[in-house]
Amino acid sequence: MAIKVHGPMMSPAVMRVVATLKEKDLDFELVPVNMQAGDHKKEPFISLNPFGQVPAFEDGDLKLFESRAITQYIAHTYADKGNQLLPNDPKKMAIMSVWMEVEAQKFDPIGSKLGFEIVIKPMLGMVTDDAVVAENEEKLGKLLDVYESRLKESKYLGGESFTLADLHHAPSLHYLSGSKVKSLFDARPHVSAWVADILARPAWSKTIELSKH
Amino acid sequence: MATPVKVYGPTLSTAVSRVLACLLEKNVQFHLIPVNMAKGEHKKPDYLKIQPFGQVPAYQDEDITLFESRSINRYICDKYGSQGNKGLYGTNPLEKASIDQWIEAEGQSFNPPSSVLVFQLAFAPRMKLKQDENLIRQNEEKLKKVLDVYEKRLGDSQYLAGDEFTLADLSHLPNIQYLVNGTDRAELITSRENVGRWWGEISSRESWKKVVEMQTSPPPS
Numbered sequence: 001m002a003i004k005v006h007g008p009m010m011s012p013a014v015m016r017v018v019a020t021l022k023e024k025d026l027d028f029e030l031v032p033v034n035m036q037a038g039d040h041k042k043e044p045f046i047s048l049n050p051f052g053q054v055p056a057f058e059d060g061d062l063k064l065f066e067s068r069a070i071t072q073y074i075a076h077t078y079a080d081k082g083n084q085l086l087p088n089d090p091k092k093m094a095i096m097s098v099w100m101e102v103e104a105q106k107f108d109p110i111g112s113k114l115g116f117e118i119v120i121k122p123m124l125g126m127v128t129d130d131a132v133v134a135e136n137e138e139k140l141g142k143l144l145d146v147y148e149s150r151l152k153e154s155k156y157l158g159g160e161s162f163t164l165a166d167l168h169h170a171p172s173l174h175y176l177s178g179s180k181v182k183s184l185f186d187a188r189p190h191v192s193a194w195v196a197d198i199l200a201r202p203a204w205s206k207t208i209e210l211s212k213h
Numbered sequence: 214m215a216t217p218v219k220v221y222g223p224t225l226s227t228a229v230s231r232v233l234a235c236l237l238e239k240n241v242q243f244h245l246i247p248v249n250m251a252k253g254e255h256k257k258p259d260y261l262k263i264q265p266f267g268q269v270p271a272y273q274d275e276d277i278t279l280f281e282s283r284s285i286n287r288y289i290c291d292k293y294g295s296q297g298n299k300g301l302y303g304t305n306p307l308e309k310a311s312i313d314q315w316i317e318a319e320g321q322s323f324n325p326p327s328s329v330l331v332f333q334l335a336f337a338p339r340m341k342l343k344q345d346e347n348l349i350r351q352n353e354e355k356l357k358k359v360l361d362v363y364e365k366r367l368g369d370s371q372y373l374a375g376d377e378f379t380l381a382d383l384s385h386l387p388n389i390q391y392l393v394n395g396t397d398r399a400e401l402i403t404s405r406e407n408v409g410r411w412w413g414e415i416s417s418r419e420s421w422k423k424v425v426e427m428q429t430s431p432p433p434s
């Protein structure tokens with residue numbers, strides 16, 4: 001197979017790439033990286049991603065890292081496969097790109113901190129820091145107020161159709177929906193409907209299915 | 214002649230100057246519209262209509278309003294593809310993928326520690342705020358690790374995405390400008406052979422020199 005994704009399915013960044021491949025109905029090989037053994041900081045992985053972070057991606061001779069750059073590459077290169085994930089109009093594309101940056105710059109730092117404290121730490125037998133949780137819940141609430149206004153205007157962040165801007169949120173939304181943070185979604189009807197819609201996509205179910213193996 | 218685009222925000226903002234550098238590279242005419250942040254203009258309802266997060270910059274071009282500096286820059290490159298620096302955002306999907314990868318590295322790995330350092334070391338003293346030594350130390354360590362990766366990369370290629378200056382390099386200019394010229398940590402950049410060579414090249418571009426000039430001299434009223 002030509003496409004390879006290196007990294008464990010538990011990683012939100014790996015899930016983001018796998019979900020995109022599933023939306024596009026593309027075949028790929030998932031190559032495990034043993035992070036407990038520190039394999040992501042050693043050769044050969046470090047040649048694929050010099051920052052020593054998962055995922056790394058290969059498509060034939062092309063090697064890429066950074067999950068959001070990978071998903072954009074997939075969506076552009078395989079535009080005619082599976083579900084369309086990009087708007088076809090340059091202005092709509094620009095609006096989608098704004099919300100992709102909002103995810104990367106604003107949502108993700110808060111979402112990953114909460115995910116780490118509430119979901120990952122207990123799995124690793126570590127103690128959740130309640131002060132960090134409270135601080136980030138407050139930040140997330142304010143951010144979701146802006147999302148609520150946006151999602152009142154359009155069904156998805158980039159407009160009337162599902163795009164990468166929505167998909168990039170899926171891993172954190174998935175983890176946080178299984179935690180007490182869900183109440184922040186539930187309190188905002190448009191956000192809540194959006195979260196449910198994203199997590200109900202067949203490609204997302206397949207991604208979760210894969211993460212269980 | 215097309216109507217000049219509008220950029221809202223002060224030139225001292227790193228995100229505003231990121232957009233200005235791109236407009237200058239692309240030879241796009243613009244109007245800079247001041248936003249008095251000391252007076253909280255960026256949190257007032259009129260401004261929140263164009264930038265719902267109350268941050269700078271905001272950008273208007275004909276009937277489109279955008280925010281987030283890296284998205285604005287991608288839009289400028291797509292819309293004004295045929296003018297100014299034509300290769301700034303690549304000319305084929307593979308070049309774009311490599312540029313996107315390094316823009317993401319900037320946004321995700323380089324910007325978080327470097328913006329903390331810029332704020333703590335360059336802005337906090339001017340604003341008479343107390344510096345957080347722990348935060349400075351942690352972020353300096355993080356940034357060093359990122360710069361070690363850059364050092365290796367820039368030993369293999371002249372610029373981050375390959376042999377041409379692109380949006381990926383440009384995105385780094387605002388923070389490095391402050392680190393090198395506004396703090397006592399310039400050696401983070403200049404002591405690394407390839408990173409220092411790269412900084413010398415990207416900061417001496419006419420577009421960036423013009424931005425620095427705009428930052429240091431008040432606009433004519």
